[in-house]
Amino acid sequence: MKASDKVKHRTDMISSALRSAILERVLMPGMKLPEDSLGERFGVSRTLIRQSLERLAAEGLVELRRNKGAMVAKPSLEEARDLFELRTQIEDLVISRVIKNMSPELLAELEAHLAKEVAAEHASEPISIRLATEFHILLAKLSGSPVLLRYVEEIGYRCGLTLSLYARPHSTDCGIQEHRQIIEALKTGDEETARKLMRHHLTAVADRALFTTEEGGPLLYLDALEPYAKKVRDGGA
Amino acid sequence: MKASDKVKHRTDMISSALRSAILERVLMPGMKLPEDSLGERFGVSRTLIRQSLERLAAEGLVELRRNKGAMVAKPSLEEARDLFELRTQIEDLVISRVIKNMSPELLAELEAHLAKEVAAEHASEPISIRLATEFHILLAKLSGSPVLLRYVEEIGYRCGLTLSLYARPHSTDCGIQEHRQIIEALKTGDEETARKLMRHHLTAVADRALFTTEEGGPLLYLDALEPYAKKVRDGGA
DNA sequence: GTATAATTGATTGCATGCAATTTCGCCACA
DNA sequence: TGTGGCGAAATTGCATGCAATCAATTATAC
Incomplete structure (x- = not known):
């Protein structure tokens, strides 16, 4: 019974993968994160992607604007x-x-x-x-x-x-x-x-974090995500 | 444009309503919170209820167990x-x-x-x-x-x-x-x-919180929620 | 009579579909 | 050349449907 409680939801795996990708600078601040592109990559529907994005938004790693989708957070x-x-x-x-x-x-x-x-x-x-x-x-x-x-x-x-x-x-x-x-x-x-x-x-x-860098437009460049997505698709942790 | 950003999602209203209900002891710790009963009461689908419950779970007010649904958290x-x-x-x-x-x-x-x-x-x-x-x-x-x-x-x-x-x-x-x-x-x-x-x-x-109270079974008694749900249904804040 | 197995009913997990909103390219026009 | 508006494509908001899982209850064996 406890074992079944410990089963990770796919949502957990996806948010972990995205979190890692963000922290490892594969997804840079400002990048757009459209639900269906991500869903395609991870091999799941938008439902799970949306949940993951909401979780990451609660952690402050992504920004979520109504009707405008998610992007990697860009803290001031x-x-x-x-x-x-x-x-x-x-x-x-x-x-x-x-x-x-x-x-x-x-x-x-x-x-x-x-x-x-x-x-x-x-x-x-x-x-x-x-x-x-x-x-x-x-x-x-x-x-x-x-x-x-x-x-x-x-x-x-x-x-x-x-x-x-x-x-x-x-x-x-x-x-x-x-x-x-x-x-x-x-x-x-x-x-x-x-x-x-x-x-x-x-x-x-x-x-060390005192440098103000110039602005870059919000890019969409998810190809680098592939290795992270693959792990999830293959059922990895 | 900024105004549209300020529009509250219905999810926000529902989680606020539930949070209030919990804090005002209308929903007591241990009470079950089934998605569709709540959805019916609030006049929305399970989708939004689920989002709200997840948000409250992140705050620690609700416990969410896989395949077993949500209940008001019962901190030890x-x-x-x-x-x-x-x-x-x-x-x-x-x-x-x-x-x-x-x-x-x-x-x-x-x-x-x-x-x-x-x-x-x-x-x-x-x-x-x-x-x-x-x-x-x-x-x-x-x-x-x-x-x-x-x-x-x-x-x-x-x-x-x-x-x-x-x-x-x-x-x-x-x-x-x-x-x-x-x-x-x-x-x-x-x-x-x-x-x-x-x-x-x-x-x-x-x-003042040193009293250990006896255990009560997880009840399901959502009628008291009605006033909170009504506000959301009527579009109140 | 107790314990175990099987069936039914309730509830969640997830995908998909449709309507609503936004974004972007395109063209007219100053 | 630059700007405003308009329509199409992309994208999100939300509801619903079906399969999977869990809980409870009845049925069966010992």
């Missing part, structure tokens, strides 16, 4: 600043909760993740960005608060999207070294230091 | 505690932002709202609960951060739902007096006091 600089500021404050909450819950098992999880990051250090950029994001999400998971986890996820994703608009392509968005230091501080239970490190870590990322 | 005590704890921390962020933005206009808005609360002091319980919730939401609005606003809304709603499960029916959930004191502290720019007051205010509410 102001929104971006708000987002990054909130992020540091929210992750502050994460830190203090993780410290409260600290345990050897928990530490092991963190270090396992760090190891993955190190292993992928010279892999492709999208992968290392994803891993870096997942470090923050892992921390949120370990905070023990489902709601906090959701917020960190959402803000993290949106910050990632923002970076694809305002940051130059190949900045190492999250230093592995910094992650290591944070884990170190958590290990010794030094909340103050951990917070400071995290704050520094995040503002460093934010500060 | 543990989830409730998490929610209330997070709420105090999130509203801390609100306070410090509002203090930064403080201005006479802003103060006027707050006092106008307080006046409304006073005026409705002896009105029906649902109304005063709603106004009390809206005080917190107004503060979040004045914080200037759209994302923070969304989070405060969501957490506020979910706390309201929780109270309908665990608190005794007629506790004055938010003291008007306490709201007044908070405004006072904000006026003088005393962040420390404002925070302390808010924290005290919120934990007072949370502590």
Whole structure:
């Protein structure tokens, strides 16, 4: 019975695929996302596409305008600043909760993740960005608060999207070294230091996002989506 | 053109109606929400009902289980505690932002709202609960951060739902007096006091929610929804 | 009499169809 | 050359239909 509850809806797969595509800069901000083109690609009807788009809209990754369809969100600089500021404050909450819950098992999880990051250090950029994001999400998971986890996820994703608009392509968005230091501080239970490190870590990322880039028209160029769609069509996770 | 953007979808109206019904304890936690009964009541097809339910599920007010339909969420005590704890921390962020933005206009808005609360002091319980919730939401609005606003809304709603499960029916959930004191502290720019007051205010509410009530089966009793549905059918906001 | 299997009824998952709205190309006209 | 309007194509908003799944109840065996 629980197994059947765990069955993922196709909607989940599609929104995950689209989310990945957005975060990996395959779908750039401003691109149009017509329901039936997407439906064709993913091999499903507009119904499911629409659901996925609505979900992503709730996360702030796509904008949905009445009778005008969906497009990848294009956060303004102001929104971006708000987002990054909130992020540091929210992750502050994460830190203090993780410290409260600290345990050897928990530490092991963190270090396992760090190891993955190190292993992928010279892999492709999208992968290392994803891993870096997942470090923050892992921390949120370990905070023990489902709601906090959701917020960190959402803000993290949106910050990632923002970076694809305002940051130059190949900045190492999250230093592995910094992650290591944070884990170190958590290990010794030094909340103050951990917070400071995290704050520094995040503002460093934010500060790199100060470039105002010129406007580009809303393009429609979904071919790059193909690999993501294929996975869903083939029933992948 | 902007006007057309502001047109509310019927989905918005329906989810608002359902949200109100839940928060005003017309739909109690655990009640089943079948798509077609609701569709009939609201005079729309299952399509729109489904969208609304999904939106409410994203907010945590409704639980959605595969092939089993929707029901009003029934947060566990543990989830409730998490929610209330997070709420105090999130509203801390609100306070410090509002203090930064403080201005006479802003103060006027707050006092106008307080006046409304006073005026409705002896009105029906649902109304005063709603106004009390809206005080917190107004503060979040004045914080200037759209994302923070969304989070405060969501957490506020979910706390309201929780109270309908665990608190005794007629506790004055938010003291008007306490709201007044908070405004006072904000006026003088005393962040420390404002925070302390808010924290005290919120934990007072949370502590009233310590009663474990016995289990009730998932009922289906939608007749009480009628007034909410009527408004939507008639095209009201 | 209890337990298990099979059938029926209710409810959701998803696709499709039609009407309404928007967008875009085209042509007239200043 | 640039601008305004008009019609066709594209796209969304919503309802409905059918298949799949789940819940409940009856039937059957032990």
